[in-house]
Amino acid sequence: MTRHTVLRPLAAIALCGALVTGLQGCIGLAVGTAVVGTLAASDRRTLGAQTEDKTITVKGEARVASLVGGAGHVNVTSYNRKVLLTGEVRDEQMKAAVEREVSAIEGVQAVVNELAAMPSSSFAARSNDTLITSKVTASFVDSKEIFANSFKVVTERGTVYLMGRVTQREGNIATDIARGIGGVQKVVKVFDYITEEELRQMTTVPQKRTSGSSDAEAAPRSPS
Incomplete structure (x- = not known):
């Protein structure tokens, strides 16, 4: 009997993010019977x-x-x-x-x-920092309240540094998540803050014009 491996949604998202770096998301990726929708605002830098x-x-x-x-x-x-x-x-x-x-x-x-x-950290300490970074990033992916790809995570001697173009709300959520990871000694915010309105503009997809419309129809008529 042939065995079929079904990717879990999180694994598929991670794979999609790795293959489509710089794009705004992965659209319509089918995973078994599940469908992963658009991963919006993956990187808010120009x-x-x-x-x-x-x-x-x-x-x-x-x-x-x-x-x-x-x-x-x-x-x-x-x-x-x-x-x-x-x-x-x-x-x-x-x-x-x-x-x-x-x-x-x-x-x-x-x-x-x-x-x-101070003296340079040991290989074991750096390996532990790498593990913490992976755990924090994975927890961001699991969260439904923030976009994981909008954050950059750096860990040094148990201190987690969070970078990204995010709102105050997103930054606070990410900070709380990172603080809950085992081994994290402290969380330092190094964010560039944007407003909620700026975030909405980044994540809003413009509606397509219908085939029957035209510039003349869309624009208000000049008085005769």
């Missing part, structure tokens, strides 16, 4: 901002590696041209030097420096 973030991250990592060398462990995360620095460096002077170097990169609008002057 395409230009997404491209710049990738460039900033690559340049930042290269400059930091040259500056810090083996005297620290630094993560560079850019979201909507805001750069988050996490990890460990030798001393406060190096922490300030890393911030200056990253701030000088073209396109960077702000730097949030969360570097700690």
Whole structure:
């Protein structure tokens, strides 16, 4: 008897998100007898901002590696041209030097420096941080109140940093979810806030004009 593997809805959403990066969602994905509808507002950054973030991250990592060398462990995360620095460096002077170097990169609008002057974290600690990030992200996917792909999650020494273009309401919901994950020591918000009206505009799909309509019919007539 042939066995058929049926993907669960969450797994299908994750697969769709991985294959269609940058698109506004996956439409009409059939999963067994279930149908996963549109995953709206997957990334609220403009395409230009997404491209710049990738460039900033690559340049930042290269400059930091040259500056810090083996005297620290630094993560560079850019979201909507805001750069988050996490990890460990030798001393406060190096922490300030890393911030200056990253701030000088073209396109960077702000730097949030969360570097700690202390010995580099262990491989086990970093592995645990990766696990926490995965758990937080999975919990966002499970939530019906927020769009998981609108958030960027970074974890360092048990502290979870949340980035994204979100409303105050979404940010508070995401923060509460992250705080409930085992192993999370603290949650730090690094959001770019938008209004509920801006969110509605992002997620509203314009209605198509009927085939019989025309510009002349749609526009008000000029007085004769």
